Amino acid sequence: MEERSSDGRGALFWAWEFGNTRALLTIAALDNDVFDDKERDAQGSSPTSLCKEDADCDYDAVADVVNDPARVEEEKDLIAEVRSKLEEAADKDLDEMDEEEEDDGEEDDEEEEGDSRATNSDVDDILPDDADEL
DSSP states (O other): OOOOOTTSOOHHHHHHHTTOHHHHHHHHHTTOOTTOOOOOOTTSOOHHHHHHTOTTSOHHHHHHHHTOHHHHHHHHHHHHHHHHHHHHHHHHHHHHHHHHHHHHHHHHHHHHHTSSOOOOHHHHHHSOGGGGGO
16 A cells, blocks of 8 residues: 555545545455545645545545445455455466476477477478478
């Protein structure tokens, strides 16, 4: 939560500025205080003030959603599910890379032993059948 742009705003500021309850729930689910007004942007505004001072942002409605423990728990569960899927995908990618390396190693061994010759299907299509005898 410490990363900021040149105007001194970061994720928490932008979430409040646009009344983005999903972003605020995610920030809260990651154990951050979304109502912390100690931080200020370059103009001296706090995160929540960006919503409070904007007629298009319903601070009370946004705060009600973010203050709902059940909604925060749902977001925590969603984060855990996404992390799990990402880890599974990463493990699968690593397994596939390992298999490719093993396959490459077997092909290299075969080429070194002379058990198979490298072929290029494009060249094979162009050359006559008796080209090996040339």
